[in-house]
Amino acid sequence: MKTELFVCDRCGQRERLDRSKQHWCTRCAGKRETEMRPARERPFSIQPQPDARR
Secondary structure, three states: OOEEEEEOOOOOOEEEEEOOOOOEOOOOOOOOOOEOEEOOOOOOOOOOOOOOOO
């Protein structure tokens, strides 16, 4: 079993879990189902920041 660091975009919880499975956040479980993503992948909602040197 190979593990990887997974992150919840809603609450920020981080866990080392099996990389071959899909994982759901245990902290957000009662409020809303939130899938955890591998930490190496960037979330879809992050927009690149404009260059401040311009």
